[in-house]
Amino acid sequence: MKIKQFFLSILFTLVTMSSISLATEETKVHHETQQEQNSQKEPYKSKTLSQLASSFWETTGINAILDTHDGEMTSDPAGEAKEHVMGAFESSLGRIIMIGIVFLLFYLAIAKGFEPLLLLPIAFGGLLANIPLAHMAGPEGMLGVIYNMGIANEFFPLLIFMGVGAMTDFGPLLANPKTALLGGAAQFGIFGSLVGAVALGFDLQDASAISIIGGADGPTSIFIANRLAPDMLGAIAVAAYSYMALVPVIQPPIMRALTTKEERQIKMGVQRKVHRLEKLFFPIVVLMLSILILPESTPLIGAFSFGNFAKESGVIDRLSDTMQNSLINIVTIFLGLGVGSKLAADKFLVLESLGIMIIGLIAFGAGTAAGVLMAKIMNKFSKEPINPLIGAAGVSAVPMAARVVSKVGAEERPGNVLLMHAMGPNVAGVIGSAVAAGVLLSIFK
């Protein structure tokens, strides 16, 4: 106890002295610092303890937050050209708000289990990006290094897509191919929200980047945001993963509102067995089709197909396992931290972010509704019964959306397992989103 008090008193004396001397010396100290930067390693000038403590005080986070006119610069992975002197809000309250948002994301990821694999690293990256003076999101900071390594060039989202491809089983889609159309209808979420975003005042290109949130695919959203609206990357990624995490909350009410109890109780037949060669050829077929119809989507679909082909080939299991495990894990850590660098107050706390959040929610709802309605129509015209609930899985958000469908279906009629039937539209939704993304890219090329 006594030791503690002893040291505390010393420290507090130092700090107090420095605070007093601060008012008079600040300008001078500032001036000296600048001079020192001009010529590296100039002869060291002796400082009194009080001057040292004062200099130290200048480098504390407390001072950086309290003194809003200290000329601190923002950070950007692209370097000085995209940095500016921080405003009072960005330097103080903005940071505190962002740290609050980060804590909210921590809470959602840990206590609620909402997509923790990406929300948690993104949020932690956001925390690091809002640290004063450390410039961790700058070109020489850890987050900036990561960003330039794999996000600015879209490498990490593609590697994630490759890993997801290696994890995906297209069997259910191949067994009942026409359910792919449900994965198409759900892309109405994208284009509907594009109209909405334009109505809110975003220009066409920004609106397109935002609307991909409706595709419910993290890597696709990041890929497109990076191409069409890199400044909004953080908000778009956070919105995309947040809403994907909220699938069990957002989707069921919409599903129930648009279907009758009888429809929700429809039982679907047993799926046929799929030949190994069908699974093997499928990624190649999808890729060839993308090549012919829209090459703009081939980075995404190519990476996805490669992962899936590697798995289905059965001859390079050690590579396929690596894609599904150590590689995708490493990239997920980096992608999260790198995207988090865009949660710096100066980038995230702009009016656009609010718009992005609203549009993202609408997009999600619209996509779900379109999928369900399409499934209702198909059920009318199809010989085999189709439970309209599976249309909701068309938004992708693999495999969460399919699980939600199965859960709602089982609630209506215990023992009715829709999971495999929902996986078809679910994986088709991934392809559908990539195609929609390719169309938007081709427009703005």
Place this chain on the structure above:
Amino acid sequence: MKIKQFFLSILFTLVTMSSISLATEETKVHHETQQEQNSQKEPYKSKTLSQLASSFWETTGINAILDTHDGEMTSDPAGEAKEHVMGAFESSLGRIIMIGIVFLLFYLAIAKGFEPLLLLPIAFGGLLANIPLAHMAGPEGMLGVIYNMGIANEFFPLLIFMGVGAMTDFGPLLANPKTALLGGAAQFGIFGSLVGAVALGFDLQDASAISIIGGADGPTSIFIANRLAPDMLGAIAVAAYSYMALVPVIQPPIMRALTTKEERQIKMGVQRKVHRLEKLFFPIVVLMLSILILPESTPLIGAFSFGNFAKESGVIDRLSDTMQNSLINIVTIFLGLGVGSKLAADKFLVLESLGIMIIGLIAFGAGTAAGVLMAKIMNKFSKEPINPLIGAAGVSAVPMAARVVSKVGAEERPGNVLLMHAMGPNVAGVIGSAVAAGVLLSIFK
């Protein structure tokens, strides 16, 4: 069914309209696109649906392949300086031929099991590299990013070599060191084919790069090709891995032609037990010798020795395991895709590739023959009997060549297990190829 027809009719109308308007509008559209590129985000000009569809048609792969004079550029990881406007052949038929070749490689890798770990990723990379308009092999495309990350600087082949080193057991070589000379004789494949390549009209430097195929070592071939003839990297890598894959087909006839039945039935004694310290010191001895005799080979031998030393030290097993598993797997995926970027039609479909394939085959055969003949001579002069078959393993192609030797030996005399005896020349062949590579590098330095 009816829904499908409905949508199809809409789409076909769009496509038809666009095709009609194409003839008249093409020049104008082109002109506009260029203008748009000049000033980013200029005020968006309204387009009719037909104009939109027409623009979209311009970005389809079908149009890119059919319209051979659309001014499409080739892609190169090094950027614009090495790119050119595509010729008619490169833009259409060339691509289709390359995709055919890629499918052939898929078939060999999957159905025939020929070196799938590298042939499959290379082939997929080749498929991606031949996609029109996507520029995946350009400096900002996925393949180009990979290429610049680890192939242009020879980092990935060295990491592979490190992993292979960590997987290699030099025990059989240490137990019977004179079999190392067989790994030397088989390098005649390299130098014999060097003469052949020059005779075919390649200049000395290109011929040297090609001849390393005879070393039957993928990473060594890629390393040397990158230094001496980077334009032919794709063809050299494909030839190297293809012939390594064809070892069970190419070698046995040569082995049988050059040996008598009695020779093939020779039994070899039991190998002595090797002390742990011998294995520990061996990689250091090899590296020190390379340092003294030819430092040019030390990147390859150094990486290889590091991997082997890490394993034999026994104190950093977690690192050695990583080299043998997650690290080499990740790098193999990237190396394959990156090398595949050189399978773009404009790079691969040149007369040289045919020459490379022919010379590679000759080199392989010559190396095998030289190894077997050397073993016959050694058997004459040696006290202990040496089965000449094990000379064929000197080409390296670890461990396939040693297995083939063992199989042929067992066919001639059931119960005669030559595997361990063949592993000596087999691993010596790896060192021999690296030395030969170092000599060629030192000549052209």
Place this chain on the structure above:
Amino acid sequence: MKIKQFFLSILFTLVTMSSISLATEETKVHHETQQEQNSQKEPYKSKTLSQLASSFWETTGINAILDTHDGEMTSDPAGEAKEHVMGAFESSLGRIIMIGIVFLLFYLAIAKGFEPLLLLPIAFGGLLANIPLAHMAGPEGMLGVIYNMGIANEFFPLLIFMGVGAMTDFGPLLANPKTALLGGAAQFGIFGSLVGAVALGFDLQDASAISIIGGADGPTSIFIANRLAPDMLGAIAVAAYSYMALVPVIQPPIMRALTTKEERQIKMGVQRKVHRLEKLFFPIVVLMLSILILPESTPLIGAFSFGNFAKESGVIDRLSDTMQNSLINIVTIFLGLGVGSKLAADKFLVLESLGIMIIGLIAFGAGTAAGVLMAKIMNKFSKEPINPLIGAAGVSAVPMAARVVSKVGAEERPGNVLLMHAMGPNVAGVIGSAVAAGVLLSIFK
């Protein structure tokens, strides 16, 4: 036998001829080589076999070491600006001495088990860096590529710290928080040796970089050395890891000298159970405190906290596992090799290195002593008994130092297990070193 003699005679003839012709031709050959470099791929000039052998002799390592005036350049990852023509010592004897030092490190790592996970890769990197003519530490060599990829930008040390964070259990510290002060006292090693280094003639900035060795934390040392004195990075890293490895040798005598037998026999109570939420919040609390007090330390503490938070969150175990295994292993391999590049004779064999080694040893001893003395004082004033031995663990060197404490304690009083009690100061030492590092960075900012 005869074959061997045959080939040897040929080779020796070649070499002898070349040696003879060497005296007369050397200047000319040299001149030609330069010309060739000027214009790539000029028409090849025929060479006689003897000329070829002579050229080859020029590229051997033997010649490079014997001929000390061949104009060989040193290598640096930063490229030509930091390279110079080698002096006679650097080119010959220096290399041999460094290879001797490398072998000593191999011996310590393998036979003595001293921190092999980093000493062995560092030593191997040092071996590769001292190879003549290969320029493996240059910007295009393997070591240089690694250095620029993750050491010049401090990325690798931070990733290691992240992994260490994911491996660390703060339970013992949370159970008995006041032991954290011991981790503070031990940082006297840093600041005491700072004074010592200045007394030895180092300037303040270099002295600060060196003194961090006293923090007994490899990644922290590398991080700070890279910022404050990149030229001494190799010596500092080697000193840091060597002394960490020597903990079981250096610490016990100091511990015994400063304590009485009674003190060493003190038993400490059972630790209370720590709530899961305490562990979850702890990394965030530490990080928030760093943000407020010294943002300069946040790259280190941020990476460490992220790893720990990822582990304690319990919802992203697959990422946390990757941090603790494949990712940290890959980075350890690279970090070791990259740091090893600074063991090139021209960088390491300077008088400063000797000073660094001496100061490092002093720092270690001073830190241990300060920790033990602080623990004695705390034991005097505390209600619960504190065994002064656990103060020695405050230097960090996790978990070796804590194990040494436990071992010494058990020797004095069999059955007295101090391990968990020593882990508190041990992990606090990591934080303390990062804070001390932040203070030094803030002074020289």
Place this chain on the structure above:
Amino acid sequence: MTEVNYIVEALKFMVLGMGVVFLFLIVLVQLIKLQASLIQKYFPEKTPITPTMPKIGDDIEEEQRRVAAIIAAISEYSKNK
């Protein structure tokens, strides 16, 4: 120079986009069906193509699976005793 109504433009994008998405998926569905029937015809289920090469890395997993199976069997056995 009339002003552009961006909402109308966005609606046009929607028509194009949904059109291409459906076109893509409809063609894909047809190709899947075609492929299924071709495979059914030329490679009936009884002769699945199997890779001819031993797969490195699989041994371990194979082993684990075998181990798990054995254990399951044994524990089943123990229960029934």
Place this chain on the structure above:
Amino acid sequence: MTEVNYIVEALKFMVLGMGVVFLFLIVLVQLIKLQASLIQKYFPEKTPITPTMPKIGDDIEEEQRRVAAIIAAISEYSKNK
């Protein structure tokens, strides 16, 4: 322009440095104690928060542990027979 005595400077650094290190750790100790008491108060041990989401990747390890446990039990059993 008097010459700077660098050793004195280094001693000043020591005072500042050790001061900040102790300040940091003392505040940290207080925060740890505060946090412990708050958690004890609001989240008494009986209701630990558990993650609500199934964890991908854990299944395998769980499986391995289970397998190991079974084996241990069986081998124990065999020994005792």
Place this chain on the structure above:
Amino acid sequence: MTEVNYIVEALKFMVLGMGVVFLFLIVLVQLIKLQASLIQKYFPEKTPITPTMPKIGDDIEEEQRRVAAIIAAISEYSKNK
């Protein structure tokens, strides 16, 4: 300025290259033999050097091997019953 016969040049490369390869391997063979005899002399088989440090990461594999061994033993046992 006579024209260079490149094939002759290539043949010279072959002589140099094969010569160096054999020189390298012959010296290597001699060193291996020398090393073997030295090790046999100073470190006879009975005292192999073993690492003194426990290896992190090995525990798991060790465990797996042990498990596999136990299982093998058990299944062997079951068969023989």
